[in-house]
Amino acid sequence: MRDPGFEAAVGAAMEGGREGGVPIGAALVRGGEVIGVGHNERVQAGDPTAHGEISALRDAGRQRTYRDTVLYTTLAPCAMCAGTVIQFKIPKVVVGEDRTFPGELDLLRSRGVEVVVLDDERCIGAMADFQRAHPDLWAEDIAQD
Amino acid sequence: MRDPGFEAAVGAAMEGGREGGVPIGAALVRGGEVIGVGHNERVQAGDPTAHGEISALRDAGRQRTYRDTVLYTTLAPCAMCAGTVIQFKIPKVVVGEDRTFPGELDLLRSRGVEVVVLDDERCIGAMADFQRAHPDLWAEDIAQD
Numbered sequence: 667m668r669d670p671g672f673e674a675a676v677g678a679a680m681e682g683g684r685e686g687g688v689p690i691g692a693a694l695v696r697g698g699e700v701i702g703v704g705h706n707e708r709v710q711a712g713d714p715t716a717h718g719e720i721s722a723l724r725d726a727g728r729q730r731t732y733r734d735t736v737l738y739t740t741l742a743p744c745a746m747c748a749g750t751v752i753q754f755k756i757p758k759v760v761v762g763e764d765r766t767f768p769g770e771l772d773l774l775r776s777r778g779v780e781v782v783v784l785d786d787e788r789c790i791g792a793m794a795d796f797q798r799a800h801p802d803l804w805a806e807d808i809a810q811d
Numbered sequence: 812m813r814d815p816g817f818e819a820a821v822g823a824a825m826e827g828g829r830e831g832g833v834p835i836g837a838a839l840v841r842g843g844e845v846i847g848v849g850h851n852e853r854v855q856a857g858d859p860t861a862h863g864e865i866s867a868l869r870d871a872g873r874q875r876t877y878r879d880t881v882l883y884t885t886l887a888p889c890a891m892c893a894g895t896v897i898q899f900k901i902p903k904v905v906v907g908e909d910r911t912f913p914g915e916l917d918l919l920r921s922r923g924v925e926v927v928v929l930d931d932e933r934c935i936g937a938m939a940d941f942q943r944a945h946p947d948l949w950a951e952d953i954a955q956d
Contacts, residue, residue: 712872715865715895727857731956745922749894749915750860754954770894777890809899811876 671695672760675738676788678705678718679762685710688807689792692718692739694726694756701735702726708807717807719747723754732756740789742769744808752777762789766797767808816840817905820883821933823850823863824907830855833952834937837863837884839871839901846880847871853952862952864892868899877901885934887914889953897922907934911942912953 671693678691682705694702704721707713716724719739729735732754740762743751748770751759758780764771771781797804805811816838823836827850839847849866852858861869864884874880877899887909888896896904896919903925909916916926942949950956 708873713869714871714873714899715860715869720860720865724858724860726859728853728859728951730951732954733956744894745898746891746895749889749897749918750891752894753890754859755956773894806873806875809877811878811900 669738669760670698671700671736671738672762672784672786674700674703675718675722675740676762676786678703678722679740679789679792682706682710682718683792683796688803689796690718690739690741692722692737694722694732695736695738696734701729706807709803714807715746717744717747719743719750723750736760738762740786741793742767742771742783743774745770745773748773751779758782760784762786763793765790766793814883814905815843816845816881816883817907817929817931819845819848820863820867820885821907821931823848823867824885824934824937827851827855827863828937828941833948834941835863835884835886837867837882839867839877840881840883841879846874851952854948859952860891862889862892864888864895868895881905883907885931886912886938887916887928888919890915890918893918896924903927905929907931908938910935911938 674693683689688706702725707716742764819838828834832854833851847870852861885907893915
């Protein structure tokens with residue numbers, strides 16, 4: 667059976683790609699229920715801070731605690747998003763893949779966050795296609811120069 | 812002479828406080844010019860990711876590089892905002908104060924970011940007053956439970 671949180675993240679990533687944006691999505695889950703979902707909005711909203719994880723947390727709105735939540739994301743979180751997980755004390759992150767971008771998984775683990783990497787073929791394929799088709803946009807999104 | 816970047820950050824913090832929000836502000840500066848300014852919007856926009864630094868970067872919009880910028884903030888950056896500085900490769904952060912919240916200055920320094928702490932009395936006073944008046948809101952903003 668597919669995990670609803672991960673499927674929500676993948677669905678958001680694909681939607682972002684269809685919109686012409688960076689195809690990375692995320693979902694915040696509490697007790698099996700998706701309470702926030704979002705995708706990268708750099709292109710769509712002109713917002714460089716709107717990575718998938720940030721968009722999902724924004725969508726969830728104010729929370730008293732995140733200790734009972736899991737964050738699903740299609741791609742290994744960058745330093746901004748890893749720092750956000752640490753700051754919000756989200757105990758577990760499920761990552762679609764870390765092959766097309768290594769992210770900051772070691773930083774997460776060093777702060778006690780449980781990290782699960784799924785090595786999902788849909789996520790790898792979508793990101794590899796995107797990076798080939800839009801190298802400049804991808805470089806901008808990860809501030810690579 | 813007062814630094815225009817820092818004064819923009821302080822002005823944004825005070826504006827956020829007058830609006831009933833968390834009084835923390837930030838400004839992104841390039842070549843002496845403020846290109847983005849913002850304050851914490853947890854209360855005003857119901858957005859837990861809208862710390863001052865994130866709001867300032869959002870205000871600046873998409874940038875090809877941040878290597879020629881300085882980020883000013885009235886309070887020591889949390890893990891989210893420190894991670895953002897690292898991810899965006901902002902080389903220097905000027906911090907109003909780190910007395911009312913220690914932030915992640917060591918994480919910034921460990922990644923090669925230059926950190927300047929001003930120990931500004933206006934910033935210390937505004938945060939100390941806010942933390943006394945709104946302990947629950949402050950605890951929520953830093954995910955303290």
